[in-house]
Amino acid sequence: MSARVLRTTLAALLTAALVAIPGQADAADSKVSGGRLDWGLKTSFQNYITGPIAKGEYRLTGGAATAGSNRFRFHSATGAYDPGSGDFTAGYSGGVRFTGHKKEGGDYELDLLIANPKVEIAGGGGTLYVDVTTPAGTSHGVAFADLGVGGLDTSGGTTRMELSDIPATLTAQGAKSFAGYYEAGTELDPLSLTADMSADKPDTKPSTKAGDGEFSGAAVDWGVRRTYREYVVGDIAKGSWSLTEGAQDGGALFRFGEGKGFWDARKKALDAAFTGAITFTGQGLDLTLTGLGVTVAKDKGTLTADVTSAGATTEDVPLVTFAAKLSEKDGLVRLDETPTVLTAKGAAVFGGFYPAGTDMDPLWLAVPVKSGAELPPLPDLGEDVAATQPPASIAPAAASSEVDADGFMPAAYWIVAAVALAAVAATVLLVRRRRPVPESTVTEEKE
Structure with a gap:
């Protein structure tokens, strides 16, 4: 199958790569089946969680993984794509739980699970939805971030979509997940994703x-x-x-x-x-x-x-x-x-x-224990990213300090943080002892 790579440059330098299917601009909706989403939420938040003030950790659940420095990988995309309008929806599996400020008895003052991100692009705009769990309960499908996709044309038909370094901005609903310590409009880490259409997905179910x-x-x-x-x-x-x-x-x-x-x-x-x-x-x-x-x-x-x-x-x-x-x-x-x-x-x-x-x-x-029983699938990361010409991407975001200007600062820790920040910055820069294998400061989610 012949293929072409379409690149559309946005004002924010967002780019997309579409592996096109000739003659399918007016085809029926395609199903999304397989792919990955890489996102770090907010690097300064990660640094704060694992730093000397919160003394916390993050844990992965639902088959989520890490993808290089400060990024989490969510998997097994499902959704739909309309080649005519370019409307696109892809939901991914996996979650990351952040905990910090451990109290006597083992509970945490800060306990936040972000899971099952879903990207919707339609009508020139985009939204990132997530499931948010705090000690108060779980909210499904929270409109967490606005995505900077203005000007992106995803129409025309594709067997595979790649979006690289999509700018993300915290919504008012998303800000509530941080108890108001990040305001609506705060810039989050950009996200990148791939999504494969189901037409070419082979049947790989094992026999039992x-x-x-x-x-x-x-x-x-x-x-x-x-x-x-x-x-x-x-x-x-x-x-x-x-x-x-x-x-x-x-x-x-x-x-x-x-x-x-x-x-x-x-x-x-x-x-x-x-x-x-x-x-x-x-x-x-x-x-x-x-x-x-x-x-x-x-x-x-x-x-x-x-x-x-x-x-x-x-x-x-x-x-x-x-x-x-x-x-x-x-x-x-x-x-x-x-x-x-x-x-x-x-x-x-x-x-x-x-x-x-x-x-x-x-x-x-x-x-x-019964013949023909169907095994659960492995996380589906989609086709190899290197299988198609990679899209250009925007320049990486500047490195964040341990707690930047809009960093997460629970009110009870403002005074401690103000005193400690200078020492923390100096320590992070001057004292970095490597260990053969990282300590368990950051671990995986346990049920």
């Missing part, structure tokens, strides 16, 4: 079988640990990872499939072995995990793997444990986003960078 307690076609999804992945590709290890033997990469999760084993419905016990391998390489790093297995008995589960490091292989190493109350629904025995904890032997696999008892990435498990 079950009978007399035996099953095949199961899958286990696990990301190891987000900070470990960031360490591997970061400035210290300068490495990468590769997937072989059928393992898949879902952004925040790796899927190991073709699981076979036995399910004891009476005892709620499970024994499963999966295919797939992942290899992490970098400076001073060569680690392969393969032959993953999951056993569950008496509501406790263990994830094992064959571990190869420095040329030596150790089989069936228990990496993490997890709570596992198993039950059947829709022909599947499932665990969704289950917290995992590193074992002592697992700690040795990672060179002692993480001590035993460290929270690792959550785990998903899907075991077909």
